[in-house]
Amino acid sequence: MSVEIRLEAARVRYGPLEALHGIDLAVAGNRLTVLLGRNGSGRTTALRALAGTVPLSAGRVVWQGADVTRLPAYARARRGMCLIPDVRAVFTSLTVAENLELAAPDGDPAPALDAYPALRALLGRRAGTLSGGEQRMVAVSRALLAPARLLLLDEPGQGMSADVEARTHALLGELARSGRTVVVAEQSLAPGLAAAAQVVYELRRGAVAFGGEPAEWERTARP
Template sequence: MSVEMALRAARVRYGPLEALHGLDLPVPAGTVTVLLGRNGSGRTTALRALAGTVALSAGRVEWRGADVTGVTAHRRARRGLCFVPDLRAVYPGLTVAENLALAAPGDSAPHAGTPYPELVPLLARTAGTLSGGERRMLALARAFLAPRARVVLVDEPSLGMAPPVAARTYRMLAALAADRGAAVVLAEQRVPDGLPPGSVVHELRRGSRASSGEPAEYR
């Protein structure tokens, strides 16, 4: 299994506080990697470090073996990285249709292929008027519609979703890895069901990797 991206001895500081303490984190292609931990464990910061939205104070970020530590977030996005944060994941002043169009430029009707039919009646509404679960669907729909997503990073995928929608979401994330060969990384507080074979879980504690194993070991 090839490594798509990796953090190597990564350290991140927020003022006097160090959020990542020399974290080594391989992200394989074609499967799902789960970053497990409580709030403050470093899960979100690890995603941001991979995405390039937070700077490292030490260490490096690699993409297919090349050092991309100095590559900006928007250039990583152009290379095929899609980051769905837990907050501010949609453009609230744009309509649902406009948010979807950003994920699939050139597509005259990206909503026709949205994996969430629940969004179709809401196309004319601004994203800022949606419920929490609807915003989450919209944010993830943009990730699923991205034509060349090689790395998909999602912080708390099922936040605010009803259980049936959450289950469907995890099936679609698994398909991104299994069918498209994408490297999918999820930040979670518990291990979700429906992960594809070969998925790996890394438990983070206080900015370091405490353990790693298969999903069944953490349920």
């Protein structure tokens, strides 16, 4: 199993506070990896460190064998990385149709509309007027439409109904099986996400507390 991207002894500071305490984290290629943790655990920071939207204070980011620690986020995006953050993930002043057209290399939003049929009735609406769950569908559609090989998603199911969230996790699993590398940061391991994932990391207070298969994590997490 080849490694697509990894953090090596990665440290991140926000002013006087250290959010990641020298963690090592390897993401396997063509797999779905989940970063679990409560708020403040460091899972979102780890995802942003991979994407380059927060700088490391120490350590390295290695992507496909190359040190990209100093490579800015826009350059990583050009090389085939797509980040879907947990906030400000859509262009609120643009319509849903315009958001989808920007994400699709050929301007065809059909794969997103097939995945989320509810978006068809919202194509003319400005994204900023949508509910939280509807905005997340538009945001996740970027991952479905983008040609990127490495997809990083922070809480993709946030605000979605249980059925739509399960469908989203299944879609992300399909992307991984089709040859793309998917990393999802979530607070908890929903059943659909557990079924789609191959690897789970749990972060606690800026350190990796667990790394292994979902079934193993579920056994160790039981009281």
